[in-house]
Amino acid sequence: xxxxxxxxxxxxxxxxxxxxxxxxxxxxxxxxxxxxxxxxxxxxxxxxxxxxxxxxxxxxxxxxxxxxxxxxxxxxxxxxxxxxxxxxxxxxxxxxxxxxxxxxxxxxxxxxx
Amino acid sequence: xxxxxxxxxxxxxxxxxxxxxxxxxxxxxxxxxxxxxxxxxxxxxxxxxxxxxxxxxxxxxxxxxxxxxxxxxxxxxxxxxxxxxxxxxxxxxxxxxxxxxxxxxxxxxxxxx
Numbered sequence: 001x002x003x004x005x006x007x008x009x010x011x012x013x014x015x016x017x018x019x020x021x022x023x024x025x026x027x028x029x030x031x032x033x034x035x036x037x038x039x040x041x042x043x044x045x046x047x048x049x050x051x052x053x054x055x056x057x058x059x060x061x062x063x064x065x066x067x068x069x070x071x072x073x074x075x076x077x078x079x080x081x082x083x084x085x086x087x088x089x090x091x092x093x094x095x096x097x098x099x100x101x102x103x104x105x106x107x108x109x110x111x112x113x
Numbered sequence: 114x115x116x117x118x119x120x121x122x123x124x125x126x127x128x129x130x131x132x133x134x135x136x137x138x139x140x141x142x143x144x145x146x147x148x149x150x151x152x153x154x155x156x157x158x159x160x161x162x163x164x165x166x167x168x169x170x171x172x173x174x175x176x177x178x179x180x181x182x183x184x185x186x187x188x189x190x191x192x193x194x195x196x197x198x199x200x201x202x203x204x205x206x207x208x209x210x211x212x213x214x215x216x217x218x219x220x221x222x223x224x225x226x
Contacts, residue, residue: 035214042219043214044216056213093214102147102159
């Protein structure tokens, strides 16, 4: 059983560029979450999918952010027109619907210069 | 009032001692509580979950929950240098929350050989 995987692990981009991250959840996990973590803080919820349906988005997720989970498998998180304030670790987690425990992937560290 | 507060660190204990990590939360309807361990530069790793009042033991770890006092703690017995990490307390706000986790800022634990 492989864990949650994320790609890329690190991304450096210039302000104004678009970036896309991918998350592959644990096989058969139907819930998928995206969180963002900045230095010295705990992860903050961004958005949540149950299967392919995006059921909730945080107010942290501005219009520049979009997430998809086609076919209820992997998910992508896109940030358009990146800003320096977007620099953070972007974490993906997954869980079964009947089980509360969420398991995190290794994260994608984004640096916007 | 912050939703989750963890005892301010850093916490330093000698090898072999008991490390005690504490967390208070403000939402009385919170049902499920979790402790994650996060090594520097890595993603959070789930180490304990607790849903009912009382103690739950798993190896060297014991989680304690007191819903009346809105308090959850983690005890690490026989602390090892490999336990040195940031420990994050997290919970679900309520059953209608889509089970998104709310995290504290974490407590940095250092176990000295």
